[in-house]
Amino acid sequence: MNKVKPTEVYNLAAQSHVQVSFDSPEFTADVDATGVLRILEAIRQCGLEKTCRMYQASTSELYGKVEEVPQNENTPFHPYSPYAVAKQYGFWIVKEYREAYDMFCCSGILFNHESERRGETFVTRKITLAAARIKQGKQDKLYLGNLDSLRDWGYAKDYVECMWLILQAEKPEDFVIATGKQHSVREFAQLAFHYVGIELKWEGKDENEKGICVEGPEELIGKTLVEVSPDFYRPTDVVNLWGDPTKAKAKLNWNPNTTSFEDLVKIMVESDMAKVAAEDAGQKVRCNLAEYLEKGIVK
Secondary structure, three states: OOOOOOOEEEEOOOOOOHHHHHHOHHHHHHHHHHHHHHHHHHHHHOOOOOOOEEEEEEEHHHOOOOOOOOEOOOOOOOOOOHHHHHHHHHHHHHHHHHHHHOOOEEEEEEOOEEOOOOOOOOHHHHHHHHHHHHHOOOOOOEEEOOOOOEEOOEEHHHHHHHHHHHHHOOOOOOEEEOOOOOEEHHHHHHHHHHHOOOEEEEEOOHHHOEEEEEEOOHHHOOOEEEEEOHHHOOOOOOOEOOEOOHHHHHHHOOOOOOOOHHHHHHHHHHHHHHHHHOOOOOOOOOOOHHHHHHHOOOO
Protein backbone atom coordinates (compact mmCIF):
# COMPACT_ATOMS: atom_id res chain seq x y z
CA MET A 1 0.00 0.00 0.00
CA ASN A 2 2.80 2.39 0.92
CA LYS A 3 4.74 1.59 -2.25
CA VAL A 4 1.87 1.95 -4.72
CA LYS A 5 -0.07 4.69 -2.90
CA PRO A 6 -3.32 3.93 -4.73
CA THR A 7 -6.11 6.46 -5.08
CA GLU A 8 -8.77 3.73 -5.24
CA VAL A 9 -8.90 0.27 -3.64
CA TYR A 10 -11.56 -2.30 -4.52
CA ASN A 11 -11.70 -5.19 -2.06
CA LEU A 12 -13.41 -8.11 -3.77
CA ALA A 13 -11.30 -10.71 -1.97
CA ALA A 14 -13.32 -13.18 0.11
CA GLN A 15 -14.12 -16.74 0.98
CA SER A 16 -17.46 -16.41 -0.76
CA HIS A 17 -19.06 -19.85 -0.47
CA VAL A 18 -21.88 -19.92 2.07
CA GLN A 19 -21.62 -23.69 2.49
CA VAL A 20 -17.83 -23.59 2.91
CA SER A 21 -18.30 -21.06 5.72
CA PHE A 22 -20.09 -23.73 7.75
CA ASP A 23 -17.18 -26.11 7.18
CA SER A 24 -14.43 -23.50 7.71
CA PRO A 25 -15.89 -20.70 9.87
CA GLU A 26 -12.56 -19.56 11.32
CA PHE A 27 -10.91 -19.20 7.92
CA THR A 28 -13.99 -17.38 6.63
CA ALA A 29 -13.85 -14.90 9.51
CA ASP A 30 -10.13 -14.28 9.03
CA VAL A 31 -10.56 -13.43 5.35
CA ASP A 32 -14.00 -11.81 5.20
CA ALA A 33 -13.96 -9.92 8.49
CA THR A 34 -10.40 -9.31 9.70
CA GLY A 35 -9.16 -9.03 6.12
CA VAL A 36 -11.26 -5.89 5.63
CA LEU A 37 -9.82 -4.38 8.80
CA ARG A 38 -6.28 -5.07 7.58
CA ILE A 39 -6.89 -3.13 4.38
CA LEU A 40 -8.44 -0.18 6.21
CA GLU A 41 -5.54 -0.12 8.66
CA ALA A 42 -3.02 -0.29 5.82
CA ILE A 43 -4.61 2.75 4.21
CA ARG A 44 -4.68 4.63 7.51
CA GLN A 45 -1.19 3.72 8.70
CA CYS A 46 0.30 4.67 5.35
CA GLY A 47 -1.25 8.12 5.70
CA LEU A 48 -3.55 7.66 2.70
CA GLU A 49 -6.87 8.19 4.46
CA LYS A 50 -7.41 11.56 2.71
CA THR A 51 -6.24 10.50 -0.75
CA CYS A 52 -7.32 6.88 -1.14
CA ARG A 53 -10.92 5.75 -1.59
CA MET A 54 -11.94 2.19 -0.72
CA TYR A 55 -14.79 0.03 -1.97
CA GLN A 56 -15.79 -3.02 0.08
CA ALA A 57 -17.74 -5.80 -1.64
CA SER A 58 -20.50 -6.64 0.81
CA THR A 59 -23.32 -9.12 0.29
CA SER A 60 -27.08 -9.58 0.27
CA GLU A 61 -26.49 -12.51 2.63
CA LEU A 62 -26.39 -9.83 5.36
CA TYR A 63 -30.19 -9.80 5.20
CA GLY A 64 -30.23 -13.55 5.77
CA LYS A 65 -33.45 -14.55 7.47
CA VAL A 66 -35.33 -11.92 5.52
CA GLU A 67 -37.64 -9.64 7.52
CA GLU A 68 -38.92 -7.53 4.61
CA VAL A 69 -38.90 -7.55 0.80
CA PRO A 70 -37.44 -6.07 -1.22
CA GLN A 71 -34.30 -5.22 0.76
CA ASN A 72 -32.74 -1.76 0.68
CA GLU A 73 -30.03 0.14 2.57
CA ASN A 74 -32.29 0.52 5.62
CA THR A 75 -33.47 -3.10 5.88
CA PRO A 76 -32.33 -4.74 9.16
CA PHE A 77 -29.59 -7.33 8.88
CA HIS A 78 -30.19 -10.89 10.06
CA PRO A 79 -27.13 -12.91 8.95
CA TYR A 80 -27.85 -16.60 8.62
CA SER A 81 -24.43 -18.19 8.04
CA PRO A 82 -20.81 -17.81 9.22
CA TYR A 83 -20.12 -16.15 5.86
CA ALA A 84 -22.84 -13.56 6.41
CA VAL A 85 -21.72 -12.88 9.99
CA ALA A 86 -18.14 -12.30 8.82
CA LYS A 87 -19.36 -10.01 6.06
CA GLN A 88 -21.43 -8.06 8.55
CA TYR A 89 -18.28 -7.28 10.52
CA GLY A 90 -16.70 -6.08 7.27
CA PHE A 91 -19.68 -3.82 6.60
CA TRP A 92 -19.65 -2.24 10.05
CA ILE A 93 -15.88 -1.78 10.27
CA VAL A 94 -15.99 0.14 6.98
CA LYS A 95 -18.71 2.37 8.38
CA GLU A 96 -16.72 2.84 11.61
CA TYR A 97 -13.56 3.94 9.80
CA ARG A 98 -15.60 6.28 7.60
CA GLU A 99 -17.00 8.01 10.67
CA ALA A 100 -13.99 7.78 13.00
CA TYR A 101 -11.25 8.76 10.53
CA ASP A 102 -13.25 10.62 7.88
CA MET A 103 -12.15 8.09 5.26
CA PHE A 104 -13.86 7.71 1.91
CA CYS A 105 -14.77 4.05 2.29
CA CYS A 106 -18.04 2.48 1.18
CA SER A 107 -19.78 -0.87 0.98
CA GLY A 108 -21.73 -2.10 -1.99
CA ILE A 109 -24.31 -4.63 -0.82
CA LEU A 110 -24.08 -6.95 -3.78
CA PHE A 111 -26.92 -9.23 -4.67
CA ASN A 112 -26.03 -12.31 -6.71
CA HIS A 113 -23.85 -11.32 -9.64
CA GLU A 114 -23.07 -13.93 -12.27
CA SER A 115 -21.12 -14.27 -15.49
CA GLU A 116 -19.55 -16.84 -17.79
CA ARG A 117 -16.51 -16.69 -15.48
CA ARG A 118 -18.44 -17.84 -12.43
CA GLY A 119 -16.88 -20.77 -10.56
CA GLU A 120 -18.28 -24.17 -11.48
CA THR A 121 -19.34 -24.92 -7.89
CA PHE A 122 -21.82 -22.02 -7.73
CA VAL A 123 -25.38 -23.01 -8.55
CA THR A 124 -25.81 -20.83 -11.64
CA ARG A 125 -22.67 -22.07 -13.36
CA LYS A 126 -23.37 -25.59 -12.15
CA ILE A 127 -26.68 -25.37 -14.02
CA THR A 128 -25.40 -23.87 -17.27
CA LEU A 129 -22.46 -26.25 -17.44
CA ALA A 130 -24.69 -29.26 -16.77
CA ALA A 131 -27.19 -28.15 -19.43
CA ALA A 132 -24.39 -27.88 -21.97
CA ARG A 133 -22.93 -31.26 -21.03
CA ILE A 134 -26.29 -33.02 -21.06
CA LYS A 135 -27.11 -31.59 -24.49
CA GLN A 136 -23.75 -32.79 -25.83
CA GLY A 137 -24.02 -36.25 -24.29
CA LYS A 138 -21.32 -35.78 -21.67
CA GLN A 139 -23.47 -35.81 -18.54
CA ASP A 140 -26.62 -37.68 -17.57
CA LYS A 141 -28.25 -35.64 -14.85
CA LEU A 142 -28.10 -32.46 -12.76
CA TYR A 143 -28.62 -32.53 -9.00
CA LEU A 144 -29.78 -29.37 -7.20
CA GLY A 145 -30.92 -28.32 -3.75
CA ASN A 146 -33.89 -26.06 -3.01
CA LEU A 147 -35.54 -25.20 -6.34
CA ASP A 148 -37.78 -22.64 -4.65
CA SER A 149 -34.89 -20.44 -3.44
CA LEU A 150 -35.38 -16.93 -4.81
CA ARG A 151 -32.49 -14.73 -5.87
CA ASP A 152 -31.95 -11.36 -7.50
CA TRP A 153 -29.44 -12.30 -10.22
CA GLY A 154 -27.52 -9.69 -12.21
CA TYR A 155 -24.59 -9.59 -14.63
CA ALA A 156 -21.20 -9.05 -12.97
CA LYS A 157 -20.06 -6.64 -15.69
CA ASP A 158 -22.97 -4.29 -14.91
CA TYR A 159 -22.31 -4.52 -11.17
CA VAL A 160 -18.62 -3.63 -11.55
CA GLU A 161 -19.71 -0.40 -13.24
CA CYS A 162 -21.75 0.43 -10.14
CA MET A 163 -18.77 -0.30 -7.87
CA TRP A 164 -16.74 2.25 -9.81
CA LEU A 165 -19.55 4.82 -9.71
CA ILE A 166 -19.75 4.49 -5.92
CA LEU A 167 -16.15 5.70 -5.59
CA GLN A 168 -16.73 8.58 -8.02
CA ALA A 169 -19.51 10.07 -5.88
CA GLU A 170 -19.07 13.33 -3.98
CA LYS A 171 -19.48 11.71 -0.57
CA PRO A 172 -19.02 8.16 0.73
CA GLU A 173 -22.22 6.15 1.06
CA ASP A 174 -23.29 2.52 1.08
CA PHE A 175 -25.45 1.21 -1.76
CA VAL A 176 -27.52 -1.85 -2.61
CA ILE A 177 -26.39 -3.25 -5.98
CA ALA A 178 -29.20 -5.34 -7.45
CA THR A 179 -31.56 -5.61 -10.42
CA GLY A 180 -34.78 -5.30 -8.44
CA LYS A 181 -36.07 -8.48 -10.09
CA GLN A 182 -36.34 -11.94 -8.57
CA HIS A 183 -36.17 -15.46 -9.98
CA SER A 184 -36.10 -18.99 -8.56
CA VAL A 185 -33.45 -21.66 -9.02
CA ARG A 186 -36.09 -23.59 -10.96
CA GLU A 187 -36.57 -20.68 -13.38
CA PHE A 188 -32.82 -20.45 -13.93
CA ALA A 189 -32.60 -24.16 -14.72
CA GLN A 190 -35.65 -24.03 -17.01
CA LEU A 191 -34.16 -21.17 -19.02
CA ALA A 192 -30.67 -22.69 -19.21
CA PHE A 193 -32.02 -25.93 -20.65
CA HIS A 194 -34.25 -23.95 -23.02
CA TYR A 195 -31.18 -22.24 -24.48
CA VAL A 196 -29.58 -25.59 -25.30
CA GLY A 197 -32.77 -26.77 -27.00
CA ILE A 198 -34.25 -28.81 -24.17
CA GLU A 199 -37.65 -28.13 -22.62
CA LEU A 200 -38.32 -29.41 -19.11
CA LYS A 201 -41.55 -30.35 -17.39
CA TRP A 202 -41.50 -30.32 -13.59
CA GLU A 203 -43.20 -33.08 -11.65
CA GLY A 204 -43.34 -33.86 -7.93
CA LYS A 205 -42.80 -31.61 -4.95
CA ASP A 206 -39.95 -30.58 -2.66
CA GLU A 207 -37.27 -33.29 -2.51
CA ASN A 208 -39.25 -35.45 -4.94
CA GLU A 209 -39.42 -32.83 -7.68
CA LYS A 210 -37.88 -33.73 -11.03
CA GLY A 211 -37.24 -31.98 -14.32
CA ILE A 212 -38.21 -34.27 -17.20
CA CYS A 213 -37.30 -33.66 -20.84
CA VAL A 214 -40.42 -33.20 -22.96
CA GLU A 215 -38.79 -31.59 -25.98
CA GLY A 216 -35.26 -31.85 -27.35
CA PRO A 217 -32.96 -34.58 -28.65
CA GLU A 218 -34.90 -37.81 -29.22
CA GLU A 219 -32.66 -39.82 -26.93
CA LEU A 220 -33.49 -37.51 -24.00
CA ILE A 221 -37.29 -37.36 -24.35
CA GLY A 222 -38.95 -38.71 -21.23
CA LYS A 223 -35.73 -38.85 -19.23
CA THR A 224 -35.27 -37.17 -15.85
CA LEU A 225 -32.53 -34.59 -16.32
CA VAL A 226 -32.84 -32.67 -13.05
CA GLU A 227 -33.34 -34.11 -9.58
CA VAL A 228 -33.41 -32.62 -6.10
CA SER A 229 -31.01 -33.97 -3.50
CA PRO A 230 -31.15 -33.07 0.22
CA ASP A 231 -27.34 -33.23 0.18
CA PHE A 232 -27.41 -29.84 -1.51
CA TYR A 233 -29.59 -28.15 1.09
CA ARG A 234 -27.79 -25.74 3.42
CA PRO A 235 -28.01 -26.06 7.23
CA THR A 236 -29.74 -22.66 7.20
CA ASP A 237 -30.99 -21.54 3.81
CA VAL A 238 -31.71 -17.96 2.78
CA VAL A 239 -34.67 -18.31 0.43
CA ASN A 240 -35.93 -14.83 -0.48
CA LEU A 241 -33.31 -12.29 -1.53
CA TRP A 242 -34.61 -9.37 -3.59
CA GLY A 243 -32.77 -6.07 -3.80
CA ASP A 244 -34.09 -2.54 -4.21
CA PRO A 245 -31.57 -0.50 -6.29
CA THR A 246 -33.58 2.75 -6.10
CA LYS A 247 -30.81 4.67 -4.32
CA ALA A 248 -28.10 3.62 -6.80
CA LYS A 249 -30.33 4.53 -9.74
CA ALA A 250 -31.16 7.95 -8.30
CA LYS A 251 -27.78 9.02 -6.89
CA LEU A 252 -25.38 7.27 -9.26
CA ASN A 253 -27.52 7.28 -12.41
CA TRP A 254 -26.84 3.55 -12.68
CA ASN A 255 -28.94 1.25 -14.86
CA PRO A 256 -29.31 -2.12 -13.08
CA ASN A 257 -31.01 -3.78 -16.03
CA THR A 258 -28.49 -3.20 -18.81
CA THR A 259 -28.30 -6.99 -19.12
CA SER A 260 -31.61 -8.80 -18.63
CA PHE A 261 -31.98 -12.05 -16.68
CA GLU A 262 -32.69 -13.87 -19.94
CA ASP A 263 -29.57 -12.43 -21.58
CA LEU A 264 -27.46 -13.29 -18.54
CA VAL A 265 -28.48 -16.95 -18.68
CA LYS A 266 -27.96 -17.01 -22.44
CA ILE A 267 -24.44 -15.56 -22.14
CA MET A 268 -23.49 -18.21 -19.59
CA VAL A 269 -25.04 -21.08 -21.56
CA GLU A 270 -23.42 -20.09 -24.86
CA SER A 271 -20.04 -19.86 -23.15
CA ASP A 272 -20.43 -23.31 -21.59
CA MET A 273 -21.71 -24.84 -24.83
CA ALA A 274 -18.46 -23.72 -26.48
CA LYS A 275 -16.38 -24.90 -23.53
CA VAL A 276 -17.95 -28.36 -23.47
CA ALA A 277 -17.63 -28.73 -27.24
CA ALA A 278 -13.90 -28.18 -26.85
CA GLU A 279 -13.57 -30.93 -24.25
CA ASP A 280 -12.36 -34.39 -25.21
CA ALA A 281 -15.41 -35.82 -26.96
CA GLY A 282 -14.45 -39.34 -25.98
CA GLN A 283 -14.54 -38.64 -22.26
CA LYS A 284 -18.13 -38.71 -21.08
CA VAL A 285 -18.73 -37.00 -17.78
CA ARG A 286 -21.18 -39.08 -15.80
CA CYS A 287 -22.11 -36.96 -12.79
CA ASN A 288 -24.36 -39.20 -10.76
CA LEU A 289 -25.07 -38.27 -7.16
CA ALA A 290 -22.25 -40.36 -5.71
CA GLU A 291 -19.73 -38.68 -8.01
CA TYR A 292 -21.07 -35.24 -7.10
CA LEU A 293 -20.50 -35.91 -3.41
CA GLU A 294 -17.17 -37.64 -3.98
CA LYS A 295 -15.87 -34.61 -5.83
CA GLY A 296 -16.91 -32.40 -2.94
CA ILE A 297 -18.96 -30.04 -5.08
CA VAL A 298 -20.45 -27.54 -2.66
CA LYS A 299 -24.02 -26.34 -2.44
